[in-house]
Amino acid sequence: MIWRTLASNLAFIALALLAFAALTFWRAGHVERRIERVHPPRGRIVQVRDGEVHVVQRGTGPDLVLLHGALTNLKDFPESLLVPLSQSYRVTLMDLPGHGYSTRQKRVSTPKAQATALADAAAILALRAPIVLGHSYGSTVALAWALSGTALPVRPSALVLIAPPMLPEPIAAPWLRKLFRLRLARRTIATFATAWTPNAFLHLGLDHAFAPQHRPKGYIRHAGTRLLLRRANFRANAEQVAVLGAALRRLAPSYPSLALPVEILHGTADGVVPQAELLAALVAQIPGARLTLLPGVGHMPHYGDPEPILAAVSRVAALALPV
Numbered sequence: 001m002i003w004r005t006l007a008s009n010l011a012f013i014a015l016a017l018l019a020f021a022a023l024t025f026w027r028a029g030h031v032e033r034r035i036e037r038v039h040p041p042r043g044r045i046v047q048v049r050d051g052e053v054h055v056v057q058r059g060t061g062p063d064l065v066l067l068h069g070a071l072t073n074l075k076d077f078p079e080s081l082l083v084p085l086s087q088s089y090r091v092t093l094m095d096l097p098g099h100g101y102s103t104r105q106k107r108v109s110t111p112k113a114q115a116t117a118l119a120d121a122a123a124i125l126a127l128r129a130p131i132v133l134g135h136s137y138g139s140t141v142a143l144a145w146a147l148s149g150t151a152l153p154v155r156p157s158a159l160v161l162i163a164p165p166m167l168p169e170p171i172a173a174p175w176l177r178k179l180f181r182l183r184l185a186r187r188t189i190a191t192f193a194t195a196w197t198p199n200a201f202l203h204l205g206l207d208h209a210f211a212p213q214h215r216p217k218g219y220i221r222h223a224g225t226r227l228l229l230r231r232a233n234f235r236a237n238a239e240q241v242a243v244l245g246a247a248l249r250r251l252a253p254s255y256p257s258l259a260l261p262v263e264i265l266h267g268t269a270d271g272v273v274p275q276a277e278l279l280a281a282l283v284a285q286i287p288g289a290r291l292t293l294l295p296g297v298g299h300m301p302h303y304g305d306p307e308p309i310l311a312a313v314s315r316v317a318a319l320a321l322p323v
Contacts, residue, residue: 028194032230039224041101042075043093046121050113053121054101056093059086062317063127065156066093067118069136069163070244071237073100075224076135078216081306085313092127094118096141098236100227109240111137111247115145119152129157131316133309135302136273137240139164140248147254158261158316162309163299165273166264166282167252168245186242190234197229210300212269219303255286261319262289263312267297290315 043056056074064085068076074093085091095102097114105113118141122130134142139161146156165171202225206215220226227233264283266276276293283291292308294301302309 024191024195027196028191028231031194035226035230038221039075039227045101046124048117048120048124050105050117051097051103052101053097053117054095055121055125057125058082058091058093059089061089063130064089064091064313065118065122065127065130065132066091067096067132067134067138067141068093068099069134069138070241071228073224073227075100075222078222078303078306081302081309084306084310089131089313089317090127092122092125092130094121096138098240099233100224104232104236109236110243111140111144111251112148114141114240115148116152119145119148119154123153127154129155129320131158131160131313131320132156133160133162133313134164135162136165136299137244139166140244140251143251143255143258144247146258146260147251156260157320158263159258160263160265160309160312160316162265162302163267163270163273164264165244165248165275166255167275167278168248171244171273171275186235186238190231190238193234194229194231202226209272209298210303211271211298212296213298213300213304216303255282258286258289260288261316262286263292263316264289265292265294265301265308265312267294267299267301269296270299272299288319 041054043054046053046055054074066074066077068074074095077093082091097117098104098109102117105117132142132145134140139159142156142159142161143164143166145152146159149155199220202220203215206219206225216222228237264279266273266279268276270276279291279293283289290312292312294304294308297304
């Protein structure tokens, strides 16, 4: 009798779990369709060798490429920065592969592989010796792009790096990067995140990124933050976060070989990439590099005062040579 009751209970639990899994998959697809209706692609889809790259272009003048950080997309740049930049430059915003509406690459999306896809897109767009401005993870891709030298069809003429993770440590949430190394964990978490992530959870994570500054009102809608919660986007982001430490260990020894102007801006209160105190010694090893520390600023300085960033772009533009 006891065994029969236990078997009956286990069967009921199994059926409940199957029903919940089916509901989760259905809801994930429903949520993805709703997200894409609210946040459709804004620009052009460029076909490259290993997928598609979504780009938006504004303004005229010398070329300036903007690369967003992890977990975001090309909409993660405020008008307070884009308007003055597009008055002097042809600004090309790119979704990193696996983000926004750029497809995930078939191979592991290391910063170097992502830089290859973006350089291919830049060649198709006929960009010439662009200044490349990257925020956070986008800075790592920008570094990989510059360090690839003549291997890529378009080479940066200068770099502007905002809140860049340049060293493997310290970076927030190392446990999460370890978890995301597991493919099953990435796929399972992606499905549940798409289906069930509440706004309150997004608010919590974004408030940490902006701290000690406040998240701007309407940021989630403006920046298309929920695009991350599509399953393919989430898995690609998780994979990139997982390989970031190893990628930085490979890139760091080559920093002294950077033969182009480099501007680095980092907030002293950055809790996501708390490397401000370590950067001075690192930057001293890079010819032509300049470090600007932003007192009391967190991980999102492009949403604060745009002047330090605009000044950095102007300085490298004056020094950049065609390549």
